[in-house]
Amino acid sequence: MSNKAEYSTGKNIALKPNRKKFFTQQDLAGYAFSAPLVIGVLVFAIYPMVGALILSFKKSASSFGGEWTGLANYKYVLTDTMFWKSLYNTAYMGVLSVILGVSLSFILATLIHNVPWLKWRNFFKGVYFLPNVVSLVATSILFQFLFNPGSEGILNYVLGWVGIEPVGWFTNPSVSRFSIVLMTLWGMLGYNTIIFIAALSSVPRDLYEAAEVDGANWMKKWLYITVPYLKPILLFMVIISTIGAMKRFTDVWLIGGTAGNPAGSLMTVVLYIYRNAFLSNQMGVATAASYILFIVILVLTVIMLASNRKNNFD
Template sequence: MLPLIVGVLAFSLYPIGEAFRISLYHHNGVRGIWTGLGNYDFILHDTSFWRALKNTVIMGLMSVGIGLPVSFIVASLINSLAFPRLSVLMKAVYFVPNVTSTIAASIVFLLLFYPTEKGIANTVMNLFGFAPLGWMADPHYAQISVILMDTWHGVGYSVLIWLAGLQSISRDLYEAAEVDGASKLKQWLYITIPGMKPVIFFMVVMGTIGAFKRFSEVFVIGGPDGNPGGSLFTLMLYVYRYGFYTYEFGKAAAASYIIFIIIFAVTLINFKMFQNKD
């Protein structure tokens, strides 16, 4: 176990402790001046931080609220297929986007959602008589565009997790329910949902953490300022801007710890919501 322990200490625990130490300094990456909780006070009074938090929460709610139900429906449909080989094929098909680089996927969706009539999405909409949309160039649609891309990119991973949970529920329970005359809806409500409770908890927590760590796609699409109009400016872009644009590593580290506290609090809330009362 020694190599594992050394690895955890060197690449996990030490960076966490060092980041906290740096957060107490006005630090440029080489040397620092003690500021105590000054960086935390600055961030909590910075309007840019609260704007980034608002964007992150809104996109996170959309991501979890759209991505998880869609992937659960897809997993349920695959799980109901009568032919095992077709089920394996469908799992592979839906998982293919997940192995695609986030950067590559973002560039492809920039072309797909090109804001003029030359864009693929607007061309299709024009065929049905709809006016073209600004998509990723319009602050009103940019967040939705990123969530659509994120859903497409991550649905394969979610489908595999949902399928593992669905297939772990004993078929005996469904057969007993059918004998007792339970409808498909009642089987879903009283067998599937309770049986999937641990998986739902896992997916919600991981989806929340992923939403708060959103960086690559918004950086490729909107740059360090989260354009258009700052609608894609997330917490990770906030940290990135202070860490690698102004070289104020103390503020970047303090912001990272605040984000950690927020994620930890949300995880505890989810845990309380999903824990068994029995």
Template sequence: MPFKKTDLVGYAFVAPMLLGIAVFFLYPMLASFDLSFRNANGAADSARNLNNYAWIVRDPNFWSAVFNTIYMAFLSVVTGLVFPFVLASLINSVRWGKGLFKSVFFLPNIVSVVGTAILFTYIFYPTEQGLMNSIIGWIGFDEIGWFSDPRYSKYSIVLMGLWGSLGYNTIIFLAGLQSVPRDLYEAAEVDGANPVQKWWYITIPYLRAIFVFIIVIGTIGSMKRFGDVWMIGGNAGNPNGSLLTIVLYIYRNAFEAYQIGIGSAAAFLLFVIIMIFSLLNLRIFGKNNVD
């Protein structure tokens, strides 16, 4: 297609955005990639080599962070699919108050990660002063160290993240449910389908694209988990390193130990991990989407 002078107007409009992307995203990314091959400590660096990557793959803390990140990401994606979808189905079935329900369940999404962490610190306080321990103590169970016991800390973080993302995912599912053609349900009723069969054979397949979207976005967001685990477990990812994630590992090396090269190398390993999981999700769940 030949170039036209009138195209210059379009390029002029998009030039500021492209310049901003190049200055604030592309250049820092390339500079960080270059630092990943250097023994950089923030003040000086050495020649390019693979020492940073070799050091990381031999570091047991890195593999512990990878396991914690993937484990919590899996739980977050599963709960972020099941609960919002069921909740959206329930809201969609009511005849009044849909706007109220949407507003109430979406409110936690606008709360910052810091505010959410502070709130759940009181809810999951390890003694009977905490809300959850007060409830289970009233029922007759022993107190649980939600954030202080390595056996429960990951699940507590996942629950805290679910509370924050529940409303957003519910709104996305609700929008998809309201777009399903009514004649599909009417035809299914004529064929004698019950509500569960209509939900399984019509609703879920029709929302396949939304499921894929939430799985991919949820995986990426969970793999980048940092703020909540840092607020709860500190720089070490306590208790006992059970909340150490890859991003927290990057932060510790780059901004506490001042090993910028190691932090940059870990960041690009995280990029590769996220890319692999995203491609796998699209490969497994992205087939035969309903148009």
């Protein structure tokens, strides 16, 4: 009998709600596949961050235990002249690396993108990306050979042809930081250039054609179409490059050692953290410095994002 007939006879029929099971077979399969990633994030990311935060309030020579000291570690770091010197060195090399790296890679990407022959474009892509295949350790050894302070260094040998005295690239405190920047650019340009080339392919050709009709030359098209259209990509590359520059460690450690020689000019914040953690056995001070570095990077990122939103609003 149909529901309509049952209602007409006056029978009260209790309608059963269609309750969905909390865990269906598909839900369990999804949880099972995502569990390794979730567990990995909790164990290798969240747990170390929370543990380091707790350790930063303790006086400890290891990763476990220690006496609770409150903000003493943060006070020690913020009043340590070596920390401020390392922060200055990091910012100095970081600003130069980001400005030169992002701008030069964007210009190179524009030039490669405008090459009319596909084979030559692929050739230049491979040439500029090749340094990214080489490890940073091998790169540091290579540049130690190129920037050898004596006349036997390749770069100083070439400078000697034009009568310039040998330069202490990695031994002169006033030059060593800029030498690290040059070494960074060698590997930085390749990755950034490939990203910018991919972004340039997304710019609509209609905009260039309309600009050509209005009589715009290549420079005006690049300034008023290409650059504004790729502004989000430029911001992304600046933020990523800034974060990478603030975490500089391997190259300065291989070149200047744990002391950041010459004269501490290559001492970065991460190297300062390494010295306190593994050479001075002050894990509490090292974790406090790492969280101060985290706050600095967070503030810089927020400022860049806020300035971008303000410019878009204007």
